[in-house]
Amino acid sequence: MFIRRSLFSCIALALVVSVEARACLPGTAAQPADATGEALAHFDRIKFGMFIHWGLYAIPAGEWKGKYYRGIGEWIMFRARIPVREYEQLASRFNPLKFNAEEWAQLAQDAGMRYMVITSKHHDGFAMFGSKASRYNIVDATPYGRDPMKELAAACAKRNIGFGFYYSQDQDWHEPHARGNDWDFPHERKPEIYLRGKVFPQVKELLTGYGPLSLIWFDTPGLLSEKQVTELRQLVKSLQPSCLINSRIGHNKGDYFQTGDNAIPIQVYSRMKWEVPATLNDTWGYKKNDQNWKDPADLIGKLADIVSKGGNYLLNVGPTAEGVIPEASQRILRTIGKWLAVNGESIYGASPSPFHFPDITWRCTVKPGRVYLHILNWPGRQLMLNGLESRVRRAYFLANRRPVTFRQKGSALALDLPAEPVDPYNTVVVLEIADETPRVAEAYRHDRLPARLDLYAWSARLRGEEIRYDRATLSATNFVKAETERNELWWYPYGSLDGEYEVEITYSCEDQAAGSPFRIAVQRSGQASREELRGRIEGTGGRFLSRGVEGAIRIRPGDQYISFGLPEDDRSAKVRLWKITLVRRAG
Ligand code: FHN
DSSP states (O other), X not given: OOEEEEEEEEOOOOOOOOOOOOOOOOOOOOOOSSHHHHHHHHHHHHOEEEEEOOSGGGTTTTEETTEEOOSOGGGHHHXXXXXXXXXXXXXXXXXXXXXXXXXXXXXXXXXXXXXXXXXXXXXXXXXXXXXXXXXXXXXXXXXXXXXXXXXXXXXXXXXXXXXXXXXXXXXXXXXXXXXXXXXXXXXXXXXXXXXXXXXXXXXXXXXXXXXXXSEEEEOOOOSOOHHHHHHHHHHHHHHOTTOEEBGGXXXXXXXXXXXXXXXXXXXXXXXXXXXXXXXXXXXXXXXXXXXXXXXXXXXXXXXXXXXXXXXXXXXXXXXXXXXXXXHHHHHHHHHHHHHHHHHGGGTTXXXXXXXXXXXXXEEEEEETTEEEEEEOSOOSSEEEEEOBOSOEEEEEETTTOOBOOEEEETTEEEEEOOSSOSSSSOXXXXXXXXXXXXXXXXXXBTTOOOSEEEEEGGGSEEESSSOEEETTTTEEEOOOOXXXXXXXXXXXXXXXXXXXXXXXXXXEOOGGGOOOEEEEEEEOTXXXXXXXXXXXXXXXXXXXXXXXXXXXXXEOTTOOEEEEEOOSOSTTTTXXXXXXXXXXXXX
C-alpha cells in the first residue's frame, strides 16, 4: 500500500474564483513587419479553424477484411500492414459524388471558423489533388477524376476563410524511400530520393496551383535532416512568403508552435504563437463506428480555454468516402457557431489572460480596456475575482448586455450572478476597466504559478478509446485496461513547471470496486523512460476525496506530459478522477 492517508479531505465541488493582479499582458512576441510577421498577426486574430482529414482511408473507415482496428482511422494502412498494391486499389473505388465544396466552406463559416486546413496528402501517400509529380492522385487514379481542392480553395476565398494544406512530408507509406512502410520496403531508405522525386514537386504544385495559402501544415517530422528541412522551408517561402509553416516541419523551422494532438497547455503559453489540432471524436479520418462525439459545451469551453492561454483551435472533421461531413460533426459545429455569433467579440482578436488560472471556473481574454470573463463552470450566485488592480467601470453579460452588479475593494472583485448561467455553454461577463491594459497583482500573473497547482480532468487530453469525461461530476472515468493507447489523462506543462512535486489525487470510487494500482508518470521528451509514482485505489464510499500519494516526482521544463491511469486491471475502471494536485517542494 503506497497511498498516504493524511490528506484525506472531503472536496466541495462548488468552486470559488480567487485571482489577484498586476499585469503584464502576455501575447505573441512582437513579430517582424515582414510577410510572415503580418500573416502571424492575422493568424493570431482569427483563432478558430477547420481541419479536414479526407483520403482513401475513409473507405475502410476503421475496418479491414472484416477486422476492426483500434486507433485513428487514417492509420489503417499502417496498423493492418496493408501492402501498397492492395491499398492502392482503394483509389479505383473512391468516387465522392456527394462532395460539395460550397457546403463544406459554408459549414466552416457557420461554425465561426476563419481558416481551413485539409489533407492534401496524408501518410498513406495518396494525393487528394491533381499532381503531375505522382499519378497516385485523385484526378488520375480514381473514377472521380476531379480536383476537389480547386473547388474548396475557391469556396473558402469567396467567404474570406483562410485556406491551407496539410502535407505529410516525412511519412509516406506508398514510397520506398520515405519513412513508415517497413512491410513492403524493409531495405535502407534514401530520403533524398523521396524528397526530390515527390515532396518538393508536390509542395511546389500546392503553392502554385491553389491561390494564396494561409499556411502549410507539415506533420510527424522524423528522417529529414536540418538541411533538407531548411530547403523545404525556403521552397515554401520563395513561392509564397506569407504562407505560414507549422512547427511540425521539424528542426525548429516553423513559424508557429504546434501542440500535440488534443493537447492544451495547462496555463498561458506566451513564448510564441501556437495552435491545438483537435478531434471531434477519437479519430481524424472517418471511422464508421466512432460515435464518441465531444459535447459542444466541452468544445466551447476548450475554445475559450485555448484563446485565454494564447492559442488557436484547429478542430477536425473526417468526411466520408462519399464526400459528406458526418451529421453529428455538422450539428456540433453549428452549435459552436451560434455561440460565437453572440460571443465572438470575446474570442476573435482577443489577447490571452494576464492571470494564471487557479481552477476551471473561468477563463479570461482581453481587449484594450476590456476583460472578458468566460464562466465555464457556474460558481453559484457569486464570482470572486482577486487580483485585478484596474478599476472596473462597468460589468455586463455579453449575451444580453444586462448589467452585472459588483463590488471592488482593492484588488478583490465580487460579481453578483443569477443562480443559473445566462448561456448554457459559456457565459461571458465583460468588465470595462479604467486602464487600456489590465493591471494584475504579481502573485496572480499568468507567469506566476502557485505552489499548489490543480490539474483537472476537464483540462486533460483524454487518451484511449474507452475513457470518458462526465460533465455532471467534472471527472473522467472508465479507465479500462488497454495494451495500446492506454486509457489515461495527459496534461501538458509546456515548460511551465520546474521542480520536485508531491502529488494528491482527488477521485471517487465505490468501496467494492477499489483495488487497482494507479500510476502517475512524467513523460520525458524524446525518451522512452518515465518518472513514475504508483499507488493503489482505495474505496471512498463513492464520494470525492483527496489523498496524497507516497513520494514525489521531478518535472523539468522540457518534459512532455504528466499522465494518470490505471494500467494494470479493470477492478477500479469506474474510478472518477476529478483532478490531481501538484504541490511544489520548497528549494
Ligand atoms: O499521424 C498523424 C495523424 O494521423 C493526424 O494527422 C494528426 C493530426 O495532428 N497528426 C499526426 C499525429 O500527430
